Amino acid sequence: MNRRKFLHRTGWMAAGSCLLPAFLHSCKKSEWQQEGQFQGEVLIVGAGIAGLYAAEMLIKQGVSVQILESTANWGGRTRAFPNAPESIKSAELRTLKGEFSILHDLLRDQNIELIEKTGSELYYFTGAINTEAEANQNTFFQDMLQTVESLNTFDSADISAQTYFDAMDVSTNVASIYTVLAGQVYGTSADRIGAHGIANQYQTWSAGIKEYTITGNQLTDAIETALSSAIATVRFNTVVSSINYSGNKITLQDADGETYSCDRLLLTVPLNVLQSGAISFSPPLNSSKENALSRLGIDMSYCALFKLENALWPAGTTRITGGDLVPSFELTNDGWIYAEVTGTQAEVIASIFGDPLNIIQTQFDQLYPGAINQITESAIHQWQGSRSYDPVGVGAAREALAASINSKIFFAGESTHMGGHHGTLHGAMETAVRAVTQLLSSNPS
Ligand SMILES: Cc1cc2nc3c(=O)[nH]c(=O)nc-3n(C[C@H](O)[C@H](O)[C@H](O)COP(=O)(O)OP(=O)(O)OC[C@H]3O[C@@H](n4cnc5c(N)ncnc54)[C@H](O)[C@@H]3O)c2cc1C
DSSP: OOHHHHHHHTTOOOOOOOOSOTTTSSSOOOTTOOSSOOOSEEEEEOOBHHHHHHHHHHHHTTOEEEEEOSSSSSBGGGOSSTTSOHHHHHHOEEEEEOSSSHHHHHHHHTTOOOEEOOOEEEEEETTEEEEHHHHHTOHHHHHHHHHHHHHTTOOSSOOBHHHHHHHTTOOGGGHHHHHHHTTGGGTSOTTTBBHHHHHHHHHHOOSOSOEEEEEHHHHHHHHHHHTHHHHTTEEOSOOEEEEEOSSSSEEEEETTSOEEEESEEEEOOOHHHHHHTOSEEESOOOHHHHHHHHHSEEOOEEEEEEEESSOOSOTTEEEEEOOSSSOEEEEOTTSEEEEEEEHHHHHHHHHSSSOHHHHHHHHHHHHSTTGGGGEEEEEEEEESSOOEEOBTTOTTHHHHHHSOBTTTEEEOSGGGOOSSOTTSHHHHHHHHHHHHHHHHTOOOO
16 A cells, blocks of 8 residues: 555545646646746756756757756766666666656657556565555554555644654554655655655645656656757766855856856755755855755665566565565566665664665565575665655745745755655656746846
């Protein structure tokens, strides 16, 4: 029973949205696309999906754009394993969330076959692997599901999802399944995410309830074709380290001392980059921005992918949930196993002496003894910031983060999504639409 099934169960349906500008898909011409607007020089920091999508829109409007990207690759977090060999990259699976999204339309326009997620799940608790039917007959499991479901309408004083679980007095036998459904699916652990954040995301989500599986290569190939003009503008290996917006022009400096200047700046770097102070601002960011940065959450995470000679689970199984340190593993019929560990669990792994990949594989071996001896290839990647989430007391931090500075510096990227789609690919693209709309009609004070 995953979040999607909860949505189905409760009869929740989202209204379709048509956010994609007319020149990139089939929606009617959007209001924001007015002629004769801003024509100055724009710099975009970050060549993830938000930065690329914003650049493509601006180029189509005749605006001069360049993207500055710190790494040697475009795409940012569109890849879980950006530095892995091809065999790993082609095995990586991504989830396209929702049938009403810019990304859905972009992939469809690129003739990508979108395969709806199907299959069954397994649950590990009380020392045994249970099928979904077996788990559903268990009272602890049912209580836990109801607790997860009730988070969607939580409206009392904000508490963490874990505190909520403890208050509901649910059996700890199913606690690690809870931390997946009320934590890891949001990019953190249940002790870090706020109940308000979960309820807000549930209630504002508008991308629809379907989920599709695509491979990492399908995603990046489609982006490469659809956003080719944007990719052509990327200056790689350019780590922006300071931004001066005190004058008419905005001046940027990179880690090698090179300077760049523009009329408008669009920042799409991940939340953790802004939180770390790796980019200095002159004048400094105001208290509203600083406050927003301190209230939003983003965790370090480990992504591990490994293959067994033969699948040890029944055909059609897509996930096993319920381990302690690694709360869930995604599974495929041809023996691939994918684990993403974040939040408290990731920090525990980091604190243990030993290779994190081996620790994750050993956890899997506890579910399927002997599996570790069957591994034919594997990869791990550590993300310093995986996906933003709403900690307890987040308030209107995303709105404050997304606000422009003097209509000169604009903010996009998944962490600036204000409608529940943060932490997703399509959400990052939607922030690009919002920021480009603001930028094109900007009138600096
Ligand atoms: C492991 C993992 C799995 C995920 N799985 C899914 C999924 O299946 N489905 C889904 O919808 N979403 C998924 N997400 C979330 C999704 O990938 C992100 O929300 C989205 O890619 C974020 O895009 P972005 O453009 O906002 O940021 P990013 O992709 O992070 O782009 C920001 C760019 O800025 C660059 N940058 C950083 N600092 C600087 C600097 N100082 N100077 C210049 N450039 C800089 C970075 O290198 C990066 O390229 C996943 C995320 C992770 C981490």
